[in-house]
Amino acid sequence: MSSKITPANTYIVVLIALLVLTVLTVGVSFVPLQPIGHVVAGLSIAALKATLVVLIFMHALHSPRITWCVIVASIAWVLILFSLTYADYLTRGSLPQMPGH
Amino acid sequence: MSLRDTLFTQAEQKALFDHTFLARDRLEEQYASLPHQSETAAFGMWVFLATEVMFFGTLFVAVGAYWIFSPKTIERASLELNWVIGGINTVVLLVSSLMMVLAIHAAQLNRQREVFRYLVLTAGLGIAFLCFKALEYYLDYRENLIPGFKFDDAEWIARGVDASQLGYVKMFLFLYWTMTGFHAIHVTIGIGVVVVMAVLTRRGHFSAEYYSPLDVTGLYWHFVDIVWIFVFPTLYLLGTHTL
Amino acid sequence: MTIATLPLPASQPVEPPAEGSNYLNVSYGVVSWLLTKDHKRIAILYLISVTAMFLLGGLAISIVRLHLMTPQGTLVSADTYNRLFTMHGVIMVFFFLVPVAPAVLGNFCLPLMIGAKDLAFPRINLLSWYLYVIGGAWTLFAMLTEGVDTGWTFYAPYSSQATHYNVVPTLIGLVLAGFSSLFTGLNFIVTTHWLRAPGLTWFRLPIFVWAMYATSFISLLAVPVLAMALILLMLERLLHIGIFDPALGGDPLLFQHLFWFYSHPAVYIMILPGMGIVSEVIPCFARKSLFGYTFVAYSSLAIAFLSFLVWAHHMFVAGITLYAALVFSCLSFLVAVPSAIKVFNWTATLYKGSIAFETPMLFCLGFVALFTAGGLTGLFLATLGVDIHVHDTYFVIAHFHFIMVGGMVMAYMGGLHFWWPKMTGRMYSQWWSRLAALIIFVGFFLTFLPQFIVGYNGMPRRYYQYVPEFQVWNVLSSAGASILAVGYLLPLGYLLYSLRYGPRTGSNPWGATGLEWTTTSPPPRDNFAVTPIVVRGPYEYDTGKAQNEP
Numbered sequence: 007m008s009s010k011i012t013p014a015n016t017y018i019v020v021l022i023a024l025l026v027l028t029v030l031t032v033g034v035s036f037v038p039l040q041p042i043g044h045v046v047a048g049l050s051i052a053a054l055k056a057t058l059v060v061l062i063f064m065h066a067l068h069s070p071r072i073t074w075c076v077i078v079a080s081i082a083w084v085l086i087l088f089s090l091t092y093a094d095y096l097t098r099g100s101l102p103q104m105p106g107h
Numbered sequence: 108m109s110l111r112d113t114l115f116t117q118a119e120q121k122a123l124f125d126h127t128f129l130a131r132d133r134l135e136e137q138y139a140s141l142p143h144q145s146e147t148a149a150f151g152m153w154v155f156l157a158t159e160v161m162f163f164g165t166l167f168v169a170v171g172a173y174w175i176f177s178p179k180t181i182e183r184a185s186l187e188l189n190w191v192i193g194g195i196n197t198v199v200l201l202v203s204s205l206m207m208v209l210a211i212h213a214a215q216l217n218r219q220r221e222v223f224r225y226l227v228l229t230a231g232l233g234i235a236f237l238c239f240k241a242l243e244y245y246l247d248y249r250e251n252l253i254p255g256f257k258f259d260d261a262e263w264i265a266r267g268v269d270a271s272q273l274g275y276v277k278m279f280l281f282l283y284w285t286m287t288g289f290h291a292i293h294v295t296i297g298i299g300v301v302v303v304m305a306v307l308t309r310r311g312h313f314s315a316e317y318y319s320p321l322d323v324t325g326l327y328w329h330f331v332d333i334v335w336i337f338v339f340p341t342l343y344l345l346g347t348h349t350l
Numbered sequence: 351m352t353i354a355t356l357p358l359p360a361s362q363p364v365e366p367p368a369e370g371s372n373y374l375n376v377s378y379g380v381v382s383w384l385l386t387k388d389h390k391r392i393a394i395l396y397l398i399s400v401t402a403m404f405l406l407g408g409l410a411i412s413i414v415r416l417h418l419m420t421p422q423g424t425l426v427s428a429d430t431y432n433r434l435f436t437m438h439g440v441i442m443v444f445f446f447l448v449p450v451a452p453a454v455l456g457n458f459c460l461p462l463m464i465g466a467k468d469l470a471f472p473r474i475n476l477l478s479w480y481l482y483v484i485g486g487a488w489t490l491f492a493m494l495t496e497g498v499d500t501g502w503t504f505y506a507p508y509s510s511q512a513t514h515y516n517v518v519p520t521l522i523g524l525v526l527a528g529f530s531s532l533f534t535g536l537n538f539i540v541t542t543h544w545l546r547a548p549g550l551t552w553f554r555l556p557i558f559v560w561a562m563y564a565t566s567f568i569s570l571l572a573v574p575v576l577a578m579a580l581i582l583l584m585l586e587r588l589l590h591i592g593i594f595d596p597a598l599g600g601d602p603l604l605f606q607h608l609f610w611f612y613s614h615p616a617v618y619i620m621i622l623p624g625m626g627i628v629s630e631v632i633p634c635f636a637r638k639s640l641f642g643y644t645f646v647a648y649s650s651l652a653i654a655f656l657s658f659l660v661w662a663h664h665m666f667v668a669g670i671t672l673y674a675a676l677v678f679s680c681l682s683f684l685v686a687v688p689s690a691i692k693v694f695n696w697t698a699t700l701y702k703g704s705i706a707f708e709t710p711m712l713f714c715l716g717f718v719a720l721f722t723a724g725g726l727t728g729l730f731l732a733t734l735g736v737d738i739h740v741h742d743t744y745f746v747i748a749h750f751h752f753i754m755v756g757g758m759v760m761a762y763m764g765g766l767h768f769w770w771p772k773m774t775g776r777m778y779s780q781w782w783s784r785l786a787a788l789i790i791f792v793g794f795f796l797t798f799l800p801q802f803i804v805g806y807n808g809m810p811r812r813y814y815q816y817v818p819e820f821q822v823w824n825v826l827s828s829a830g831a832s833i834l835a836v837g838y839l840l841p842l843g844y845l846l847y848s849l850r851y852g853p854r855t856g857s858n859p860w861g862a863t864g865l866e867w868t869t870t871s872p873p874p875r876d877n878f879a880v881t882p883i884v885v886r887g888p889y890e891y892d893t894g895k896a897q898n899e900p
Binding site: 072079080083086087090091093094097098100101102103104 | 543571575603607608611658659661662666667669670671672673674675677678734738
C-alpha cells in the first residue's frame with residue numbers, strides 16, 4: 007500500500023517481459039550444455055523474473071525500507087542454508103572425513 | 108460472548124449484512140490510524156513470506172544435494188518430466204499475477220466492479236493451473252513416475268541409468284511430487300482466499316481507503332507465483348531437451 | 351512511509367477504565383478466556399499449559415534418574431528407558447524451553463514495555479496458543495500411548511525405517527508447535543517495528559524487547575526448515591523412498607543438516623529471552639543503569655545471526671567432511687563472543703551498584719554464573735579434537751543442562767518472580783521464594799556437576815546401563831535431581847498461594863523504570879489509560895524516574 011499508484015501499463019509491460027524470459031528459459035534448455043550450465047542459466051533467469059515480480063507486482067519499489075530488509079534477509083538466509091550445507095556436500099569425495107567413534 | 112462476537116465487532120457484523128460499514132470501523136484498538144494498520148498488515152505478510160522462502164528453500168536444498176551426488180542421473184530423471192505442461196503452468200501463473208495486481212490497482216482507484224472481475228480472473232487462472240497440474244499428475248501416473256507406488260526399474264535402465272543410481276531417480280521424483288504438491292496446496296489456499304476476497308468485494312467491503320486484505324492477498328499470490336518461477340527450471344529444465 | 355510519518359488520529363475521547371477493572375476481572379467465564387484477544391490473558395493461558403508440560407517432562411526424567419541409581423539399570427527396560435528420555439527431550443525442548451519465555455513473559459510484557467495496547471495481530475496470537483495446545487496434546491498422546499524411542503533428535507534412518515514406534519504422530523504435533531512459535535515470532539517482530547509508543551526509539555527499548563526481537567528473528571527463519579525436515583521424515587517413514595536411507599542411496603546426513611539448521615538456532619531461541627530477563631532484573635536490583643546498553647543490544651542481534659552459522663558442530667563425528675568441520679568449528683568459537691560480551695556487561699552493571707538480593711536477583715545472579723560455566727564448556731565441544739572424545743557422552747548433557755537449566759530455567763524463574771506482581775497484582779512470600787532459589791541452586795549443582803565428570807570419563811548418553819565405576823557420580827546426580835524437584839515444586843506452592851492470600855501490590859513494587867511498571871498491577875484490559883510518550887532511556891535508575899516521566 008502506498009500513495010503512489012503505478013499505471014496499469016507498467017504491469018502489462020512487466021508481464022510481457024516475464025513471458026519473454028519464460029520463453030528464453032525454455033529455449034536455453036534446448037541448447038546442449040553441461041548440467042551445471044542448465045542449472046546456472048535456469049536459476050539466473052528465474053532470479054530475474056522473481057526480481058521483476060517482487061519489485062513491481064509486489065510493490066517493493068514503493069515499500070518502506072524495512073520491507074526491503076525483510077526481502078534481503080530472506081534471500082540471505084536461504085543462501086546461508088545452501089552454502090553451509092553444501093560446504094559439506096561439495097567437499098565429499100575430495101577431502102577426508104572426520105574420524106568418528 | 109459468542110465466537111462471532113469475539114472475532115468481529117458489532118459494526119463489522121452489521122456491515123456483512125447491509126453493505127454500509129465504514130472503513131474506519133475496521134480500525135483495531137492497538138493502531139493509531141487505518142494507514143498504520145494497513146502498512147503493518149502488509150509488513151506482517153512480507154515477514155510470513157520470508158518464512159515461506161525458508162520452507163520451500165529446504166526442498167531446493169534437498170534437490171541440490173542429490174544433484175551434487177549424481178548430476179547425470181538427476182538430469183536424466185528431469186528429462187522425463189512434462190516441461191510442456193510445466194511451461195504452460197508458468198505462463199498461467201504469470202498472467203494470474205497480472206490479474207491480481209490489476210485487481211489491487213482497481214481497488215486503489217475505487218473501481219469495485221473491476222476489482223471483482225480481476226479477482227475472479229485470478230482465481231480462475233489459479234484453477235486452470237490446478238487442472239493442468241492434475242492432468243500432468245495423471246500423465247506422470249501413466250508413465251510410471253511415482254516411486255514407491257508406480258515405478259518401473261527396467262524402463263530407467265533402458266534409458267541409460269545405471270542400476271546403482273536408480274535410488275537417485277526415485278529421490279528426485281519424490282522431491283518433484285513433494286515440491287509441486289506443496290506448491291499446489293499453497294495455490295489452492297490462495298484460490299480460496301482470492302474467492303473470499305471476491306465475495307467481500309461484491310458486498311462492498313473494500314474501498315480506496317481500505318483494501319488492506321486485498322493487498323495482503325496479492326503479496327501471497329505473487330509469492331506463490333515466484334515459488335513456481337524457481338520450481339520450473341529446478342525440476343523441469345535440468346537437462347538438454349530435444350523436440 | 352515509516353511509522354514516524356504516519357498521521358496521528360484526531361483526538362478520540364478516551365474512556366477511563368472502571369475503578370479496579372483490570373484484564374483479569376473485565377470479563378468472566380471460560381469462553382471469555384478461550385476466545386480472548388488480550389495478549390495478557392493469552393500469556394496466562396500459555397503459563398498454565400507450559401507449566402503442565404514442564405511437570406510432565408520433569409516426571410519422565412525423574413524416572414530416568416531413579417533408574418540410573420544402579421549401573422545394571424533394573425527399574426525400567428531398555429525400550430522404556432529410550433522412550434522416557436525421548437519424551438523428556440521432546441517435551442522440554444519443543445514444549446517448554448522454546449515457547450516459555452516468549453509465549454509467557456514476552457506475550458505479557460512486550461506490548462506493555464513498548465507502550466502498545468496489544469500485539470499487532472491479536473487473533474494470530476490466540477491461534478498460536480491453540481496450535482501449541484493441539485500440537486502438545488497430539489505429541490503427548492503419541493508418546494504416552496506407544497511412545498517414541500528415537501531421542502528428541504529423530505535421526506534417520508532409525509526414525510524413518512527401523513523403529514516401530516509412534517514417530518509420525520509425534521512429528522505432526524511438533525510441526526504444529528513449530529508453527530505456533532513461528533506465528534508468535536512474526537507477531538513480535540511486526541509489533542516491535544510498528545507499535546512502539548511515541549518517543550520510543552530503538553535505542554530506548556528495554557533489552558528484553560531486543561532479546562524478544564532477536565528470538566523472534568531466529569524463530570521465523572529456522573522453524574520452516576525444521577517443519578520441512580520433519581515432513582520429509584514423515585513422508586519417508588510412510589513411503590520408504592530412501593531419501594534419508596543409505597541402503598537405498600539416500601543421505602542420513604541430509605536430515606541432520608536440515609534438523610540442526612533449526613535446532614541449533616533453537617537453543618538460542620531458548621537462551622536469548624533469558625538474557626533479556628537478566629538485563630532487566632540486574633539493573634533494577636543493582637539500582638544502576640545497564641552497562642554498555644548498545645553493546646548488549648547489538649550482541650543480541652549478533653547472537654541471532656551467528657547462531658545460524660554453526661549447526662554442524664552437532665555433526666562433527668556424523669560423517670561430514672573435514673573442511674565442513676573446520677568451518678563450523680571456527681564459527682562456533684565466534685558465536686561465544688557476543689554472549690561473553692553480555693556477561694561482561696552484566697558484571698560491570700553490578701560493579702558499584704546498590705545490590706538488593708530479592709528473589710528475581712538471586713535467580714538472575716545464578717543465571718550469570720551457571721550460564722558462563724556452561725558456555726565455557728561449549729568451547730571444549732567446539733574444539734574438534736576434544737569433541738571426538740566427548741561427543742554423545744554426559745559431557746554434552748551437562749553442558750546443555752548447565753545452560754538450559756542453570757541458565758534459562760533460572761532466568762525464567764527470575765522473570766516470573768519479577769513480573770508476577772505485575773501479572774497478578776499480588777506479592778509472594780519472600781522467605782519461601784528465596785529458599786526455593788537456594789534449593790534450586792544447590793540441587794542443580796549436585797545434579798549436573800557429576801555429569802561433567804562421568805561424561806569426560808566416557809559415560810555415553812542415552813544408554814540405560816553404565817559401568818559400575820560411575821555409580822557414585824550417578825547417585826549424586828540423582829540425589830541432586832530430587833532436591834531440584836523440591837526446588838521447582840515450591841514455587842508452584844507459594845505462587846499459587848499468593849494469588850489468593852498474597853498482599854496486593856501497587857504498580858511498581860520493585861521501583862523499576864520500564865513502561866510496564868507505570869500502569870496498574872494487574873494492568874487494565876487496554877494496558878494504558880493514555881498512550882505513554884517516552885522521553886528517556888530504559889534504565890535511568892539514577893534519576894529515579896520512569897521512562898515516560900518528564
